[in-house]
Amino acid sequence: MAKLFFHYSTMSAGKSLEIIKVAYNYEVQNKQVLILTSQLDNRYQVGKIWSRTGFEKDASLFNQATNLVKLVSNLAEKPNYILIDEAQFLTKEQVIQLTEIVDTYGITVMSYGLKNDSFNELFEGSKYLLIYADNIKELKTECWYCHKKAMMNLRFNEQGKPVYSGNQVDIGGNEKYLPVCRKCYKEVTDFKQPKST
Numbered sequence: 001m002a003k004l005f006f007h008y009s010t011m012s013a014g015k016s017l018e019i020i021k022v023a024y025n026y027e028v029q030n031k032q033v034l035i036l037t038s039q040l041d042n043r044y045q046v047g048k049i050w051s052r053t054g055f056e057k058d059a060s061l062f063n064q065a066t067n068l069v070k071l072v073s074n075l076a077e078k079p080n081y082i083l084i085d086e087a088q089f090l091t092k093e094q095v096i097q098l099t100e101i102v103d104t105y106g107i108t109v110m111s112y113g114l115k116n117d118s119f120n121e122l123f124e125g126s127k128y129l130l131i132y133a134d135n136i137k138e139l140k141t142e143c144w145y146c147h148k149k150a151m152m153n154l155r156f157n158e159q160g161k162p163v164y165s166g167n168q169v170d171i172g173g174n175e176k177y178l179p180v181c182r183k184c185y186k187e188v189t190d191f192k193q194p195k196s197t
């Protein structure tokens with residue numbers, strides 16, 4: 001039976017690699033997979049899912065005006081699975097469209113995204129996925145500064161200092177983010193270079 005999944009995590013928790021892995025596993029079973037990612041995320045090549053491990057995969061783009069039901073109904077060959085990266089950028093309306101894709105078309109939708117923004121508010125897409133998804137799972141990663149579970153995304157300015165206010169979305173800017181635990185979110189004073197692994 002088709003289901004709507006929401007797998008959430010902080011930044012740098014391996015979401016993109018997970019999507020590439022899931023797509024690969026379905027494709028070797030001759031299943032049709034449609035991968036979608038947000039136009040807002042222009043950190044890497046447009047129309048690609050990219051993982052720090054070096055794997056990448058082509059993806060179709062959505063923006064806030066995309067009607068996802070129309071997008072799917074216009075496809076000559078319906079996919080068996082839809083995988084969505086950057087699902088936090090979906091609108092409420094688009095999350096409801098996903099439920100229609102699952103319930104009417106019988107297509108399983110697996111969405112991946114951040115739960116909270118760097119100021120600890122829910123993203124719109126994540127808020128409604130938490131409400132509408134059949135299955136919710138946390139992809140865990142460790143805090144950049146200690147060994148606790150990362151729960152938050154700490155934003156740093158160009159001087160490497162934490163930023164606690166501003167616009168929700170700053171993708172493509174010079175600001176950086178690190179996954180941190182709740183305690184380090186409050187206490188960290190300086191950016192730390194990512195681990196070299």
Ligand SMILES: [Zn+2]
Nearest residue numbers: 143146181184
């Ligand atoms: Zn910590």
